[in-house]
Amino acid sequence: xxxxPTALIADDEPLLRSSLARMLATAWPELEIVGQARxxxxxxxxxxxxxxxxxxxxVHMPGLSGVEAARxxxxxxxxxxxxxxxxxxxxxxxxxxxxxxxxPVEPARLADTVAxxxxxxxxxxxxxxxxxxxxxxxxRLKGERGSTPLRWIRASVGSTLRMIAVEDIxxxxxxxxxxxxxxxxxxxxxAVALIRTPLKELILQLDQEQFVQVHRxxxxxxxxxxxxxxxxxxxxxxxxxxxxxxxxVSRSFLHLFRQM
Numbered sequence: 001x002x003x004x005p006t007a008l009i010a011d012d013e014p015l016l017r018s019s020l021a022r023m024l025a026t027a028w029p030e031l032e033i034v035g036q037a038r039x040x041x042x043x044x045x046x047x048x049x050x051x052x053x054x055x056x057x058x059v060h061m062p063g064l065s066g067v068e069a070a071r072x073x074x075x076x077x078x079x080x081x082x083x084x085x086x087x088x089x090x091x092x093x094x095x096x097x098x099x100x101x102x103x104p105v106e107p108a109r110l111a112d113t114v115a116x117x118x119x120x121x122x123x124x125x126x127x128x129x130x131x132x133x134x135x136x137x138x139x140r141l142k143g144e145r146g147s148t149p150l151r152w153i154r155a156s157v158g159s160t161l162r163m164i165a166v167e168d169i170x171x172x173x174x175x176x177x178x179x180x181x182x183x184x185x186x187x188x189x190x191a192v193a194l195i196r197t198p199l200k201e202l203i204l205q206l207d208q209e210q211f212v213q214v215h216r217x218x219x220x221x222x223x224x225x226x227x228x229x230x231x232x233x234x235x236x237x238x239x240x241x242x243x244x245x246x247x248x249v250s251r252s253f254l255h256l257f258r259q260m
Contacts, residue, residue, distance in 0.1 A: 005121055007054040008035045010043035010069065011082065012061050012216055020056060020082070020105060027107065028114045039252045040064025044072045052077060054117055056101070059083040060200065062213055063252045071134055078117055084200075149207035155181055155193035162193065166206065170224040170240055171247055174199045174217035182245060190243040212256055214238065214249045228257045 007024070011017045017036045024031055031054075035046035039061045047055060055077045057066035070079050084103040099113050153164045164183050170190075173180045178194040179202060185191045203211075203219055213219045220238060227239040228249065236249035236257065249257065 004030060004032055005054065005117075006032045006034045006050065006052040007056060008037065008043060008046055008050065008052040008077075009033060009056045010037035010040065010046075010061065010066065011056075011058040012038055013058075014038075016058075016082075016103065020101075023105060023107065023110055024114075027110050028118075040066060040069035041252065043069045047073050047077065053121055054078045054080065056080045056082055062216060063255070067134055078120055080113060080117070149210075150202070150205035153181060153195065153202075155195045157191065157193045164193065167210075167221075167223075169211075169221055170243060171218060171220040171245070172199055172202060172211075173219075173247075182243065184242055188242070190245075212253075214247060214253045214256065216250065216252075218247050220247055230254070230257075 005028070009017050009020055009024075011020070021033050021036065024033065034050040034052050035043075037043035037046050040057075041064045043055065043057060043061075043066075044064070046052075055070075055073060057069055057079060059066045059081050060083070061069070066081055070081075073079070079099070081100045082103060082105070083100060099116060101109060101113060149166070151166055153166060153169070155162050155164055164181060168185075169181055169183045171182045173182070175194065177196070179197055179199045181193045181195060183191050183193065199217065199219065203213060206219065210223065211219050211221055224240050224242065225238055226241045228236050229239065230236045234251045234254060236254055238247040238249060240247070
């Protein structure tokens with residue numbers, strides 16, 4: 001008797017998790033989704049608990065990336081990386097050694113992926129990825145951030161185009177289709193500007209030693225933090241040195257402040 005195939009979906013965007021689950025229900029009706037994780041740490045925990053045969057992992061996830069989660073899952077599952085960046089497809093995924101889906105996921109591409117996964121599961125094959133391939137993918141992920149961090153951001157403040165020094169930014173926050181830049185002007189007074197560049201793109205260009213993501217919609221300058229107040233529900237609130245704004249820290253990022 002054949003065993004019902006099982007899978008895990010990991011993506012920090014709830015709508016994208018739900019969308020992929022619906023598409024899989026059509027492309028692979030017998031597949032059972034045993035978990036939907038919001039980040040890499042949840043993905044590893046859900047995998048260890050449920051032992052699904054297939055893991056769909058978003059490459060970019062907070063706290064623990066899809067690549068880092070894949071290292072911990074190992075070759076005991078078939079991995080499919082999901083990415084919004086098609087350049088990942090040209091090297092680390094070549095020759096089918098690592099399967100991938102590019103966002104937005106297209107039904108035809110998903111059908112091809114499902115066909116390959118069916119064959120591998122039927123053959124009872126181990127995951128086809130290797131540490132070397134994951135190393136290449138991790139290197140691409142690191143290289144995408146750029147060797148030189150972003151130093152200036154152009155933003156419209158009223159009718160004026162301002163060049164904002166990144167070191168003067170206290171935090172960045174997603175605001176629908178925009179990113180809100182909270183910075184200090186020449187007099188050191190709090191100021192705010194909106195730019196069209198998505199926060200996800202800006203994160204990759206910032207100095208990772210100075211700016212950290214603390215919530216799916218918030219990145220903060222560590223130099224701007226005054227206090228981190230923990231709550232009982234495994235979240236926290238950041239208080240800033242130069243402004244009254246309070247920033248949320250979600251459960252996925254609380255580990256960043258355990259030693260503070």
